[in-house]
Amino acid sequence: MNDNYHVFTDGRLERHNDTIRLVTEDGEKKYLPIENAEALFLHGQIDYNTRLVSFLNDVGVAIHVFGWNDYYAGSIMPERGQTSGQTLVEQVRAYDDSTRRRAIARQFIEGSIHNMRANVKYYDDRGYDFDAIIDRLEAQAESLSDEMDTNELMGVEATARKAYYSIFDDVLPDGFDFGGRQYNPPDNEVNSLISFGNSLVYANVVSAIRATALDPAVSFLHEPGERRYSLALDIADLFKPLLADRIIFRVVNRNQLQLDDFESDLNGCLLNENGRKTFSKAFEESLEQTVDHPRLNRKVSYQYLLRVEVYKLKKHLLTGEEYVPFKRWW
């Protein structure tokens, strides 16, 4: 649908003849067709000026900056394409009403656990014995209730995610040792992949929210203000198993990424340029992958599923129609 452009080379991005071009350090010029672009992901050391920023604002293209010490450094979002006071009011009302807020937050957790379970089931069907973990995930899903506040819900999610992460060491080959989630900074290759994968999911959700009138800062499960776009945190959790984790398993198990694609030092372990490129390519391929959507009655890309999720939430807020979170159905 809409293309994300990932820039790894160092250089300068500029507006030129109503489109964008990258001038690399050795003077090579590459043009990016702007009309189909969704967002620019900047991974290298890149210069740009206000002329570029205001042009991107006009055409509605976001910049997501990925730093070297920290994967996601921030975004430069174009002015909102959609604005609706009514939507914002309804969003804030739902947030402020603890019954409604809990109901939405609970749906996010239910969806997340379902999608984690789908990954575990996938490997359980392929020769691993993960019955015990599936049971634990199901027990967490069953323990959910409408009375739980967001802290309790987060606790259920954390327990489920811990069980889910325990399959990583089994599914990934020797050399890729996980031993539990660590970030700020990630301490090993697997954590580093999860961080990078999650930040790509997050940035894509930020782009998807921008296409609607929902306010990215008003969230339900996460506390607003936890991050700049906390609603993106809520929605990204649903998609991490599908969009980030499956890619991690795939690229590592197929040897597309190896240990020399990482750099480790005292400040943790991060993917190097080559590793980021390989992962980003696999990630973009996955966004373009399509699946039959039973309700829309047509094929949609994984990238579009993010949009659908935001539309569903918006519809729920405006009309009260039940919000059913994304649960992998295939």
Next chain:
Amino acid sequence: MVYAIIVYDVQADRTPKFLKYLRRYLTHVQNSVFEGELTEGTLVEVKETLQSMLEEEESVMVYRMDSGSYVERSVYGDDPMDDQQFL
């Protein structure tokens, strides 16, 4: 989304005009040849604009495929479409 190949033959001093316009939408693969994916609506817009840009004895050809997967594309030598999204 549809896949399009657009070829133009215009007066030598007017090629930059077409080049600049098409760069906004597609990938420049060879002299006077662009290709890539766009939406049906955008393609209509591009066709109309190109038509209005033409002068006497100039021509533009637009090949439209329902999707990239309907095209069997073989390239010998460097392919400008390679890693188009990864710079």
